[in-house]
Amino acid sequence: MTGSMVALVTPFRANGEVDEETLRGLVQWHVGEGTDVLVPCGTTGESATLTHEEHVEVIRCVVEEAAGRVPILAGTGSNSTREAIELTKKAKAVGASAALVITPYYNKPPQRCLVSHFEAVVREGGLPIVVYNVPSRTGCNLLPETMAQLAENPGVIGLKDASGDLTQTADTVELCGDRITVLSGEDFLTLPMLSVGGKGAISVVANLAPKRCKKLMTSFFSGKIEEAKQIHYELLPLARACFLPGEVNPIGVKMALSEMGHLEPVFRLPLEPLGEERKEMLRSLLQKGGVL
Numbered sequence: 001m002t003g004s005m006v007a008l009v010t011p012f013r014a015n016g017e018v019d020e021e022t023l024r025g026l027v028q029w030h031v032g033e034g035t036d037v038l039v040p041c042g043t044t045g046e047s048a049t050l051t052h053e054e055h056v057e058v059i060r061c062v063v064e065e066a067a068g069r070v071p072i073l074a075g076t077g078s079n080s081t082r083e084a085i086e087l088t089k090k091a092k093a094v095g096a097s098a099a100l101v102i103t104p105y106y107n108k109p110p111q112r113c114l115v116s117h118f119e120a121v122v123r124e125g126g127l128p129i130v131v132y133n134v135p136s137r138t139g140c141n142l143l144p145e146t147m148a149q150l151a152e153n154p155g156v157i158g159l160k161d162a163s164g165d166l167t168q169t170a171d172t173v174e175l176c177g178d179r180i181t182v183l184s185g186e187d188f189l190t191l192p193m194l195s196v197g198g199k200g201a202i203s204v205v206a207n208l209a210p211k212r213c214k215k216l217m218t219s220f221f222s223g224k225i226e227e228a229k230q231i232h233y234e235l236l237p238l239a240r241a242c243f244l245p246g247e248v249n250p251i252g253v254k255m256a257l258s259e260m261g262h263l264e265p266v267f268r269l270p271l272e273p274l275g276e277e278r279k280e281m282l283r284s285l286l287q288k289g290g291v292l
Contacts, residue, residue, distance in 0.1 A: 001071060001098065001130070001158060002181055002199040003036030004214040006206035007044035009254050010058055012266040018054055020061050022263050027065040029262075033210035036217075038062055039202050041075035042100055043137065044250045049268040055087065060094035073130060073202075077102030081117050088125030099127045100160060100202070105138035111146045122155035129155060134162035134185060144168060148175035160185040160202050166192055173197035187239040191232040194220050204242045205235055207253050208260065208291050238289035241282050247274070255279065256286055 008030075011022040030038060040062045041047045041055050050058065059074045066072060074096035076087035081104070088099045101121050103114060122129055131150060135141040141163065150156045159176075161169050162185030173182050173196060184193040184201035193201070194217075206213040212231055220228040242252040251267070255274050258265035259282065265273045274282060286292040 001037050001073060001183075004034070004206055004210065004217045005037035005039050005073065005183065005200060005202045006030055006035050006210060006213075007042050007202050007204050008038055008040045008062065009207055009250055009257060009263070010040070010045040010047075010050065011263040012268065014264060014266060016266065016268060018050075018058060019263065019266075020057075023058065023061055024065040026262065027062055030206075030210050031066060031069050034214040035070065035206060035210045036200070036214065037071050037073050037097075037202075038066060039073045039075065039100060042102075042132070042202070043075075043134070044204050044207070044253060045075060046250060046268060046271070047075050049271075052087065052090075056090045056094060059091050059096055063095040071097035073098050073100050075100045075102075075132075076121075076125070076127075077104075077132060079104040079107050081120050084117075084121050085124045088121055088127050088129070092126045096127060098157065099125060099129045100132050101129045102132040102134065103138050103140045103142050105140065108138075108140050111143055114140070114142055114146055115149055118150055118156060119153060122153055128157045130158035130160055130181075130183070131156060132160040132162070132185065134160075136162070136164070144171040144175050147172050147180070151176040151179040156180060158183055161193065161198070162186050164189065166196060169193055169198065170196040187242065188236070190216065191220070191228060194228075204249055204253050205238045208238050208242070208256055208286075209235060209289070235289065237285045238291065241285035241289065244274075244278060244281065247278070252282065255282055256291070259283060259286055260291055 011019040158181040
């Protein structure tokens with residue numbers, strides 16, 4: 001899996017239930033705008049507050065609406081290996097192409113235990129996996145040497161790297177070579193990560209500007225580096241909108257999508273909408289980013 005991948009939001013209705021109709025509309029929009037892969041039920045999809053039944057239904061809905069036009073990389077991670085395996089099995093059953101599996105959070109397992117965790121998910125879950133490393137969320141950093149060990153397993157096809165450390169990214173690419181696909185998980189660093197060997201991005205900003213995110217990829221991989229750089233800087237105000245200081249993903253991106261008319265600004269606690277002062281800051285960034 002390569003190219004522009006969207007870390008898809010999960011829309012909710014005013015009563016807090018999953019808004020399947022709006023979700024289907026977002027899928028259609030992304031397919032039409034050229035997004036290469038849809039990634040439901042990750043951090044941006046508020047997977048932490050979905051029940052297991054809702055989690056599987058969201059994946060099923062995205063798979064059904066995409067209708068084979070793009071692959072579906074379904075978030076199925078957990079800090080319980082058994083739970084991650086069960087979610088992966090269910091994602092496979094509803095038609096997901098592969099699974100995005102986060103490093104176990106809170107448990108903070110040592111590196112040897114991370115290898116055992118991911119190998120168990122591959123062995124028993126039935127889908128190829130993209131490992132997701134986001135130390136700022138999990139308190140656990142998957143080291144390049146550990147990723148190189150996992151890359152020996154043909155069921156481990158990629159890494160979503162949200163370490164924020166370009167040296168670590170480069171070390172991972174060097175050690176793993178072409179055995180896995182390294183993907184940016186940091187919107188502010190997408191272009192730099194491509195420059196050291198990344199093959200795409202799982203992007204929050206792609207929720208707001210899918211066509212431009214795809215264009216950044218096609219420009220870079222066709223050798224139009226200056227054009228890719230220009231797009232990268234055009235997208236930075238949108239990245240700042242998604243990650244407002246003092247806020248947390250996906251508050252910014254869902255509020256932005258609300259301002260753009262795509263969904264209602266509904267969250268599940270412990271997340272809440274922005275206040276009016278923050279909304280003004282958000283709108284200014286969205287205007288600079290060309291989506292309002």
